Amino acid sequence: MKPDFTTIQRIPDEELSPKEIRYVALVQVDLMALYRRWGRPDIGVDALAEWLCFAFALPSGEKFTLQREAYNPPTPGFLLSVTSTLFSAEAAAQVIEALDIPEAFAIELSSEIAN
Structure with missing residues (x-):
């Protein structure tokens, strides 16, 4: 069954375990564009930093998240x-399109899937 990207929904960041997700791409998307479309980011904290997080779920149960360091992001985009x-x-391309932010695009893909 192919994932349905037509109805993504925002979920609390706590619903995602770091063990169940893998980095797939660096996405250029403006924080304010995400804020206007999807609301305030969740704030996550780990041993490295404080993170701005936007977590989502597809109707079929797949999940994804966009994250970036809150205060000193090392890149211009979101992971x-x-x-x-x-x-x-x-x-990844379908996820970016489903965000409904026309100017969002992948800057780079994970070396595990990049050709």
Whole structure:
């Protein structure tokens, strides 16, 4: 069954375990564009930093998140991490499109899937 990207919904960041997601792409998307379309980011904290997080779920249960360091992001974009079913270049492109932010695009793909 192919994932349905037509009805993504925002979920609390706590619903995603770091163990169930993998980095797939660096996405250029403006924080304010995400804020206007999807609301305030969740704030996550780990041993490294404080993170701005936007977590989502598809109707079929797949999940993904956009994260970036809150205060001193080392890159201009957000890290896109996904559950295993979405770990492909094609699915990453569909996720970015489903965000409904026309100017969002992948800057780079994970070396595990990049050609």
